[in-house]
Amino acid sequence: MHQAPVVLLDRDGTIIADRHYLADPDQVELLPRAAEGLLRLRRAGCKLAVITNQSGVGRGLFSLETLQRIHGRMMELLLAEGVEIEGIFFCPHTPDDRCDCRKPQPGLIQQAAEALGFRPAECFVVGDKPCDVELGQAVGARTVLVRTGYGAAVDAEKSCRPDYAVDDLCKAADVIEQAVCAAGELNRA
Numbered sequence: 001m002h003q004a005p006v007v008l009l010d011r012d013g014t015i016i017a018d019r020h021y022l023a024d025p026d027q028v029e030l031l032p033r034a035a036e037g038l039l040r041l042r043r044a045g046c047k048l049a050v051i052t053n054q055s056g057v058g059r060g061l062f063s064l065e066t067l068q069r070i071h072g073r074m075m076e077l078l079l080a081e082g083v084e085i086e087g088i089f090f091c092p093h094t095p096d097d098r099c100d101c102r103k104p105q106p107g108l109i110q111q112a113a114e115a116l117g118f119r120p121a122e123c124f125v126v127g128d129k130p131c132d133v134e135l136g137q138a139v140g141a142r143t144v145l146v147r148t149g150y151g152a153a154v155d156a157e158k159s160c161r162p163d164y165a166v167d168d169l170c171k172a173a174d175v176i177e178q179a180v181c182a183a184g185e186l187n188r189a
């Protein structure tokens with residue numbers, strides 16, 4: 001039996017409201033229907049992980065400890081809705097650092113793939129910016145642009161070519177479930 005795919009999710013503008021350089025755990029706010037979409041993916045057997053650029057750390061705008069508290073708060077809000085996340089992988093660097101983990105560089109997917117044991121080409125990457133789509137495409141993954149956060153503007157500009165462009169994570173769950181069903185990948189009890 002095939003396994004349901006791992007779904008890698010951007011954080012800001014995809015799961016939680018995009019606040020410019022979010023630095024306060026109290027400002028973490030789940031986007032409407034985000035938890036609902038993620039819960040459906042979990043019920044379909046998908047593992048979920050977050051991959052996020054957090055250059056605010058490298059820029060000295062907030063500490064790693066603050067970032068961990070922000071992620072703790074996000075996980076707490078998601079768990080309250082029944083959603084478990086397998087891992088959060090972040091790039092703390094600035095563009096000047098020329099690291100290999102700042103999206104769209106593939107380092108975060110490689111970290112996630114090693115930690116969770118999946119092939120990058122078999123996952124879905126979901127996000128609201130071209131760097132998310134380009135990251136997925138760089139490793140041969142399927143890509144979903146959500147029209148939350150910057151996604152509506154990105155979709156209107158056609159500045160990247162995702163496999164799917166949808167309104168939010170609930171709609172993302174629809175297309176991922178359909179794609180997986182069509183491929184016969186979905187776990188069935």
Ligand SMILES: [Mg+2]
Pocket residue numbers: 010011012013014127128129149
């Ligand atoms: Mg984003």
Ligand SMILES: [Zn+2]
Pocket residue numbers: 091092093099100101102
């Ligand atoms: Zn990095």
